[in-house]
Amino acid sequence: MSGRTVRLTVAQALVRFLANQYTERDGERRRLIAGCWGIFGHGNVAGIGQALLEAGPDMPYLQGRNEQAMAHAAVGYARQSGRLATQAVTTSIGPGATNLVTGAALATINRLPVLLLPGDVFATRPADPVLQQLEAPGGPDVTVNDCLRPVSRYFDRIWRPEQLVPSALNAVRVLTDPAETGAVTLALPQDVQAEAFEWPAEFLAERVWRVHRPVPDEESVRIAAERITAARRPLLVAGGGVHHSGAEAELAAFADATGIPVCETQSGRGSLRHDHPAQLGAVGHTGTAAADDIARTADLVIGVGTRYSDFTTASNTLFAAPGVRFVNVNITGFDAHKQAADPVVGDARAALGALGRALAGHRVAADYLREYRDAARRWQRVVDGACRAADDTARPSQAQVLGVLGEVTADTDVVVNAAGSMPGDLHKLWRARDARQYHVEYGYSCMGYEIPAALGVRLADPGREVFALVGDGTYLMMPTELVTAVQEGIKVVVVIVQNHGYASIGGLSEQVGAERFGTAYRFRDEAGAFTGAPLPVDLAANAASLGAAVYRADTVGELRAALRAARDGDRPAAVYVETAPEDTAPGAQAWWDVPVAEVAARPAAVEARAAYDERARGRRRHL
Template identity: 75%
Template sequence: MSPTTRRLTTAQALVRFLAAQFSERDEVRRRLITGTWGIFGHGNVAGIGQALLEAGEDVMPFHQGRNEQAMVHAAVGHARHLNRLSAQAVTTSIGPGATNLVTGAALATINRLPVLLLPGDYFATRPADPLLQQLEHPVEADLSVNDTLRPVSRYFDRVTRPETLIPSALNAMRVLADPAETGAVTLALPQDVQAQAHDWPEEFFAERVWRVRRPGPDPAELAAAVGAVRTARRPLIVAGGGVHHSEAEAALEALADATGIPVASTQAGKGSLRHDHPADLGGIGHTGTAVSDDIARTADLVIGVGTRYSDFTTASGTLFQHPDVRFVNLNITAFDAHKLAARPLVADARTGLTALAQALSGHRVDASYEAEYRAGRARWDAVVDAAYAAEDSAVPTQTQVLGALDAVVGDDDVVINAAGSLPGDLHKLWRTRSPRQYHLEYGYSCMGYEIPAAIGVQLAAPDTPVWSLVGDGTYLMMPTEIVTAVQEGLPVNLVIVQNHGYASIGGLSEGTGGERFGTAYRYRAADGTFTGDPLPVDLAANAASLGMDVLRAKTVGELREALAAARASDRPTCVHVETDPAPTAPPAAAWWDVPVAEVASREAASAARERYDREVTARRHHL
C-alpha cells in the first residue's frame, strides 16, 4: 500500500471522512456531522454498522433509533436548534427501512434543514436477481426503492463503486453546509459496495472546513428596498425562520427600534423578537394574532425576512389587501426572494438587515402608526390573559394548559410541537422569551415529529429543559423514541393533551361540511358510525411502559404542580392531562383555503360551500 493511501472499506472511509468535516461561520468552528443515528438490517449491518463499530464513539457518536422516520426527525430537530451549522447522519437498511425515511426527508427539505441519509441499497454487482426486498421494474433495471428519496432530497447519489464516494461525499457536504441549498441529502449505498475495500488517498480524511457564507445585498437591490421603505406609510416586517438560522435576531431588533416598523412572525420565525418588545405583533396569517392580521391587511409594504410565504402566512392569498401593497423580500435564496413579485434582496438575513438599518438611518414611521399597532398589542395581551386564566380546581382547556406551562418554563426552555390544534393556539398565544424557545415544525406539520425532535434538541442543548407537546393522535403515531430518551438518559419532558381524537381536523371538518367524520377516537355506535363511547386508551400507562416517569393531572392546580416537578426532574418525564373540550382559543383572524364540496346533498356541506365562495373572492395574485 502506498504511504499516501489508506486501505479501508467504502463504509469505513465514509465514516472517517464525515468525522473530519467542520462548518465555520463568524470564525466559530463546529463539527458538521455530530453523530449518526442507525437501525441495522442486512443492507447496512456489515457495512456502515461495522464501520461505526470500528471507528468508535470518539470518532463518530452513535445513537440507536427505533423508527427510521423518527431518526430523521431527531436529526432535523438537532440541526434546527444549532441554526443549521451542524447536522446528523441517519443510516438504515434497504427496503422498508429506507422508504421509511421519505417522510422525514420531505420534512427536512421543505423546512430547509440539513440531514444526511445513508440508506442501504441493492447489490451494485447484481450477483442474484431479484434480491430480498428488491423492486423489480420492467424497464428500469437500475431503479430501487431508494429512488423515492430523489424528489425530497436536495442532493441524491447512488455510490455504485468505491471511488465514486469521493466526489459524492464532497458534494453532499457542500449542500448540507450551504444555507441556500440545504435540506435532505441522500447517499444510497449498495450493500456490496459498503463492504468493498479500496486504497483511499489520505487527503480524503484530512480536516475540511465548510465556511457558511453571509452574502451581502447587491447595491442596486438595497437601494430599491430602501426607497420602498422610505415611501411606505404602513410597512410591516414578516419574520421567517431565516432570521433564526442566520442568528439575525439582534439585527432585526435594531432595525425595529430605529424605524418603528412592526414585526409579525411566521411559525418558523416566532421569537425573532421577544414577545414583550414594543414592535412585536406575534404570529401572522391564519393562525396569527388579530393585531398582526389587522395590520397586514392595511400594510402598503411587506418586508419578508427569511420566509417562504406559505399559505398559512398569506391566508391563502387573502391577507395583504391594501390596493397598492408591494413586497420586499430579504432571503438568502433567490427562489424565495422573488415570491409575490417582490423587490428581491438576496442576502444573508443578518447582513441584509444590518445594511437596511444603516441605509435607513434617521427614518421612522409616523407616530400615529406606532400608536395604532401598540394599542392593538395591548388588546391582544388581554386576550391571551383571558385564554390562560383558570381556577386551580378547574379541568383545564387546551389554552389553559399553555397558560400553566407558560408559568413554569424559564426563558431558555424549548417548546416543541408540529401538528394538530396546538400549533394554532401556540402561534396565537405563546409568549416567546428567547430565539430558540419556540420550536414549531410547520412546513410539513408532521404528526410524530415532536418526541424524536425533543431528543435531537436535548442532544444539542443537554442543560436546557425541553418540552414536547402532543395530542393523543400525534402520540399514537410515533411514541417509540421514548425508549431512546430513556436509553440515553435524556430528561425530555412530554406533555400529552388527551382529547380523544383528531381535535384540529375535527374542527376543520365541521367548518367545511365534513361533520367531524372519522376524526374521533370512539367505539362504533349501533348505526355503525364512530359515535360511541371514547376508547379506553391509557396513554400515560403506555408512556410508563416505555420507561418514562409519569405524572397525571386532572385539574389546573395539579397540572401546574406536575409541570414544575417534570422541569425539576433529571429523568424523562411525562405529564398527562385530559382537557375540557370547550374551545377557549380566540378564533382565526384570517382565512385558510380548504376546498369544500361544490355539490352535496347534505346541508352542512352546502352551507360550508356558500361560506367558501364568499371567502375565496378576497384572494389576490400579487403581480
C-alpha cells in the same frame, strides 16, 4: 495532491470522512455531523454498522426505534444548531429506507440539513432479485431508494467505491450551503459498503466548510430603502431565516430604529421577544388580530427569511391593501422573488444591517406607532383571558395548558410541537422569551415529529429543558423514541394532551361540511358513526411502560405541580392531562383555503360551500 492512500472499506472511508467535516461561521467552528442514528438490517449492518463500531467516539452512534423518527431527531438537532451542525441516519434497504421519505420531505421543506445513508441492493447483482429488491422490469437500476429523489436536495447512489469521493464532497457542500440545504441522500449498495479501496489521504483529512454571510448588492438595498421610506404602513414579516442567520439582535435594532412593526411566521416565532414594543405576534391563518389587521392594511410588506406559505398569507387573502408592494430579504433568490417582490438576496443579518444603515434617521409616523401598539396590547388581554384559568380545581382547556406551561418554563426552555390544533394555539398565544424557545415544525406539519425532535434538540443544546407537546393522535403515531430517551438518558418532558381524536381536523371537518366524520377516537354508535364512548386507551400507562416517569393531572393546579416535578426531575418524563371540551383559545383571525364539495346532498356541505365561495373571492395574486 499527496500520493499517500489508506485502504478502507467504502463504509469505513465514509464514516471517517464525515467525522472530519466542520463548519465555521463568524469564527465559530463546529463539527458538521455530530453523530449517526441507526437501525441495522442486512443492508447496512456489515457496512456502515461495522464502520461505526470501528469509529467509536469519533462518530457517536445513537440507536433509534423508527427510521422516520431518527430523521426527525436529526432535523431537530439541525434546527437547534442553526443549520451549522446536523446528524446522519443509516438504515437498511427496504422498509427501513422508505421509512425515511417522510423525514426527508420534512427536512427539505423546512430548509434544514440532514444526511441519510440508506442501504441499497447489490451493485454486482449476484442474485436477481435479492431480498427487498423492487425489481422494476423497465429499469433494473431503479430501487426503492429512488422514492427519496424528489424529497432530497442531493441524491446519489454509490455504485462504485471511486464514486464516493466527489459524491461525499457534493453532499457536504449542499448540507452546508444555507441557500441549498435540505435532505441529502447517499444510497449505499450493501456489497459496495463492504468493498475495500485505496483512498487518498487528503479525502479523509480534516476539512472546514465556511458558511458565509452573502451581502446583498447595493442597488437592491437602495431600492428596498426607497420603498420603505415611501411607505406609510410598512409591516415586517419575520420568518425562519432570521433564526437560521442568527439575526435576532439585528432585527430588534432595525425595529427600534425605524418603528416598523414585526409579525412572525411559525418558524420565525421568537425573532423578537414577546414584549418588544414592535412585536405584533403571529401572522396569517393562525395569527393574532393585531398582526392580521395591520397586514390587511399594510402598503409595504417586508419579508425577512420567509417562504410565504399559505398559512402566512392566509391563502393569498391577507395582504389586501390596493397597491401593496413587497420587499423580500432572503438568502435564496427563489424565495426572495416571491409575491413579485423587490428582492434583496443575501444573509438576513447582513441585509438587515445594510438596510438599517440605508434608512438612518427614518421612522414611521407616530400615529401608526400608537395604532399598532394599542392593537398589540388589546391582543395581550385576549391571551390572558384564553390562558388563565379562574379556578385551579377545574379541568384545563388546551389554551390553559399552554398558560400553565408558560408559568413553569424558564426563558431558556424549549417547546417542541408540529401538528394538530396545538401549533395554531401556540402561534397565537405563546409568549416567546428566547430566540430558541419556540420550536414548532409547520412546513410539513408532521404528526410524530415532536418526541424524536425533542431528543435532537436536547442533544444539540443540553443545557436547556425541552418539552414536547403532543395530542393523543400524534402520540399514538410515534411514541417509540421515549425508549431511546430512557436508554440514552436524554431528559425530555412529553406533555400528552388527551382530547380523544384529531381535534384540529375535527374542527376543520365541521367548517367544510364534513361533520367531523372519522375524526374522533370513540366507539361506533348503533348507526356506525364514531360518536360512542371514548376509547379506554391509557396513554399515561403506555408512556410508563416505555420507561418514562409519568405524572397525571386532572386539574389546572395538578398540571402545574406535575409540570414542575417533571421539569425538576432527572429522567425522561411524561405529563398526561385530559383537556376540557370547551375551547378557550380565540378563533382564526384570517382564512385558510381548504376546498369544499362543489355539490353535495347534505345541508352542512351546501352551507359550507357558500361560505367558501364568499371567502375565496378575496384571493389575489401579487403581480
